[in-house]
Amino acid sequence: MIEVDGLVKAYQNLTAVDGLSFRVARGEVLGLVGPNGAGKTTTLRCLAGILPPNAGTIRIAGFDLAAEPVEARRRLAFMPDEPRLFEYLTVEDHLAFTGRLYGVGADAGARARALLDELELAGKERALPAELSRGMKQKLVVACGLLHDPEVLVFDEPLTGIDPGGIRKMKQTIVRRAAAGASVIVSSHLLPLVEEICSRVLVLSRGKAVLFGTLDEIRANAGGDASLEEIFLRVTGGS
Numbered sequence: 001m002i003e004v005d006g007l008v009k010a011y012q013n014l015t016a017v018d019g020l021s022f023r024v025a026r027g028e029v030l031g032l033v034g035p036n037g038a039g040k041t042t043t044l045r046c047l048a049g050i051l052p053p054n055a056g057t058i059r060i061a062g063f064d065l066a067a068e069p070v071e072a073r074r075r076l077a078f079m080p081d082e083p084r085l086f087e088y089l090t091v092e093d094h095l096a097f098t099g100r101l102y103g104v105g106a107d108a109g110a111r112a113r114a115l116l117d118e119l120e121l122a123g124k125e126r127a128l129p130a131e132l133s134r135g136m137k138q139k140l141v142v143a144c145g146l147l148h149d150p151e152v153l154v155f156d157e158p159l160t161g162i163d164p165g166g167i168r169k170m171k172q173t174i175v176r177r178a179a180a181g182a183s184v185i186v187s188s189h190l191l192p193l194v195e196e197i198c199s200r201v202l203v204l205s206r207g208k209a210v211l212f213g214t215l216d217e218i219r220a221n222a223g224g225d226a227s228l229e230e231i232f233l234r235v236t237g238g239s
């Protein structure tokens with residue numbers, strides 16, 4: 001469960017996130033969409049505990065992120081849009097290190113192998129980040145995020161640089177984790193992807209929610225069977 005109430009985040013004189021409130025229940029995938037600069041990454045960094053909010057509360061799996069940051073962050077994995085890896089650690093070192101960090105028990109090795117298969121990284125165990133393609137780095141970040149089986153998954157642009165076969169697998173990975181009870185947020189500009197895998201959509205514009213609901217609710221509100229892209233352009237002033 002993710003619970004966000006009245007979230008505000010400002011950079012100097014710019015309010016990037018301006019009073020945002022939403023919930024993501026277990027088993028749900030929330031699509032976070034909005035134009036460049038709408039505040040999506042800022043919101044997700046606040047959820048991950050990387051940026052301190054100026055106001056508002058964030059609860060991750062029932063733990064208040066400000067009051068119990070360690071407990072809250074243990075239950076969350078944040079997959080950022082720019083994969084950051086350790087230059088001198090191999091693929092398997094990254095997974096072993098992450099496993100120790102999160103206290104994954106004796107089955108850490110078996111889990112890591114299963115994730116490498118699931119994300120098509122098998123055969124790259126000994127590779128350093130410099131020897132991986134961009135898409136492979138992105139997949140390694142996801143494998144590390146999933147290793148401790150967190151209750152909350154936060155993906156910022158998860159499909160950047162992933163090939164078509166990998167996209168299909170990544171969608172399955174996301175949907176499977178939600179079906180197993182995780183609360184998932186996916187920020188993306190790929191609106192057909194959002195329509196396909198998300199149970200709810202939040203459209204952000206200038207730091208505020210301009211639409212929030214199930215796809216059916218959003219379409220009904222828009223007065224018909226418009227595509228998410230048409231509705232998005234209408235509410236964000238994109239055309």
Ligand SMILES: Nc1ncnc2c1ncn2[C@@H]1O[C@H](COP(=O)(O)OP(=O)(O)OP(=O)(O)O)[C@@H](O)[C@H]1O
Pocket residue numbers: 011012014016034035036037038039040041042043
């Ligand atoms: N570190 C920072 N310092 C100052 N301003 C920032 C910083 N990071 C983001 N911003 C500003 O905050 C606003 C929201 O940025 P953010 O990265 O959250 O948008 P986004 O919705 O993720 O956009 P995109 O679709 O391009 O990824 C933008 O106006 C951006 O310029």
Ligand SMILES: [Mg+2]
Pocket residue numbers: 040041042081156
């Ligand atoms: Mg962003």
